Amino acid sequence: xxxxxxxxxxxxxxxxxxxxxxxxxxxxxxxxxxxxxxxxxxxxxxxxxxxxxxxxxxxxxxxxxxxxxxxxxxxxxxxxxxxxxxxxxxxxxxxxxxxxxxxxxxxxxxxxxxxxxxxxxxxxxxxxxxxxxxxxxxxxxxxxxxxxxxxxxxxxxxxxxxxxxxxxxxxxxxxxxxxxxxxxxxxxxxxxxxxxxxxxxxxxxxxxxxxxxxxxxxxxxxxxxxxxxxxxxxxxxxxxxxxxxxxxxxxxxxxxxxxxxxxxxxxxxxxxxxxxxxxxxxxxxxxxxxxxxxxxxxxxxxxxxxxxxxxxxxxxxxxxxxxxxxxxxxxxxxxxxxxxxxxxxxxxxxxxxxxxxxxxxxxxxxxxxxxxxxxxxxxxxxxxxxxxxxxxxxxxxxxxxxxxxxxxxxxx
Ligand SMILES: [Ca+2]
Ligand SMILES: [Ca+2]
Numbered sequence: 134x135x136x137x138x139x140x141x142x143x144x145x146x147x148x149x150x151x152x153x154x155x156x157x158x159x160x161x162x163x164x165x166x167x168x169x170x171x172x173x174x175x176x177x178x179x180x181x182x183x184x185x186x187x188x189x190x191x192x193x194x195x196x197x198x199x200x201x202x203x204x205x206x207x208x209x210x211x212x213x214x215x216x217x218x219x220x221x222x223x224x225x226x227x228x229x230x231x232x233x234x235x236x237x238x239x240x241x242x243x244x245x246x247x248x249x250x251x252x253x254x255x256x257x258x259x260x261x262x263x264x265x266x267x268x269x270x271x272x273x274x275x276x277x278x279x280x281x282x283x284x285x286x287x288x289x290x291x292x293x294x295x296x297x298x299x300x301x302x303x304x305x306x307x308x309x310x311x312x313x314x315x316x317x318x319x320x321x322x323x324x325x326x327x328x329x330x331x332x333x334x335x336x337x338x339x340x341x342x343x344x345x346x347x348x349x350x351x352x353x354x355x356x357x358x359x360x361x362x363x364x365x366x367x368x369x370x371x372x373x374x375x376x377x378x379x380x381x382x383x384x385x386x387x388x389x390x391x392x393x394x395x396x397x398x399x400x401x402x403x404x405x406x407x408x409x410x411x412x413x414x415x416x417x418x419x420x421x422x423x424x425x426x427x428x429x430x431x432x433x434x435x436x437x438x439x440x441x442x443x444x445x446x447x448x449x450x451x452x453x454x455x456x457x458x459x460x461x462x463x464x465x466x467x468x469x470x471x472x473x474x475x476x477x478x479x480x481x482x483x484x485x486x487x488x489x490x491x492x493x494x495x496x497x498x499x500x501x502x503x504x505x506x507x508x509x510x511x512x513x514x515x516x517x518x519x520x521x522x523x524x525x526x527x528x529x530x531x532x533x534x535x536x537x538x539x540x541x542x543x544x545x
Pocket of ligand 2: 477478479482531533534535536537
């Protein structure tokens with residue numbers, strides 16, 4: 134179906150939600166948009182990522198492979214040994230998404246590595262910075278205290294969850310990895326699987342625990358899986374296990390090498406049917422995308438936010454990826470109208486889901502309304518966990534002229 138030409142409604146865009154029957158909840162009008170999905174890469178001083186040639190290494194380092202149960206991990210160590218890089222200068226070993234390592238290196242060492250037939254390329258590590266991740270809501274702060282969502286009322290079903298046909302009590306065994314700022318570990322609304330988590334943050338308070346010190350990851354987790362326990366809210370796949378994969382600290386800072394390490398962990402840990410919810414977007418990189426494609430080939434399903442740049446989604450990675458087990462999600466408001474901030478383009482966008490004034494869990498025993506494709510993607514992650522979404526009509530005013538299908542829970 135082809136939409137009519139994009140209408141010039143952007144200036145009239147208002148943030149309104151249908152909470153009229155919940156008078157005690159704050160009015161989300163005036164909320165700032167969460168534009169956390171655009172990062173500003175900054176080169177790190179002397180940290181590099183060496184990507185090794187699997188073919189060269191496996192052909193020529195056969196002796197190493199036969200000595201261990203984890204041959205791929207041994208290969209980077211073999212190369213590290215050949216180049217005399219001290220162990221304390223190694224940040225990560227990569228053996229699942231790709232073969233390689235990140236390390237603190239001198240320029241001379243980088244040049245030597247670059248010339249090795251075992252090395253495909255050496256990339257500079259970059260700092261990822263999502264300054265908006267830490268933005269508080271505006272003057273009309275939309276935090277909701279638990280007392281407004283207390284026992285006896287049952288679970289409040291947020292508008293977005295309702296729109297997609299949730300909540301459904303999830304009974305399956307698969308998990309959703311929350312690739313984000315961590316998860317509120319003791320949140321009673323969430324079934325957090327800490328033992329399968331991973332921390333890709335190197336330094337500061339955030340490196341010590343998978344606890345979410347920002348709120349973003351907890352919000353995403355609640356949309357997917359807040360429990361139907363008679364209190365608070367209910368998520369789309371209520372009660373599903375969520376796994377904290379921390380790649381951003383409380384101020385929205387992370388590193389490219391940390392993101393790659395987190396992906397490497399997921400590809401090793403994940404089973405067929407597990408889902409990874411990824412809200413970040415940035416410029417495309419081959420190493421990151423290769424890793425994701427490797428995970429998808431293993432049967433792990435990746436759900437990406439399209440990004441909040443009001444731009445063509447093909448310019449943003451990893452949401453620009455297409456193929457089996459890869460889902461990219463745009464955002465709409467409560468009237469099924471395409472969100473003004475959402476990236477567009479079909480392909481790569483597969484589904485549209487609610488992403489305006491989305492109510493979900495937060496840290497410090499709070500609930501919060503947020504805007505962004507970061508919150509549209511988790512609706513679809515929950516549906517992918519339950520076997521994939523069904524289509525319920527098309528979003529209105531899609532700027533690319535091909536209206537994205539609206540994702541809803543598939544009838545059993
Ligand atoms: Ca609940
Ligand atoms: Ca479209």
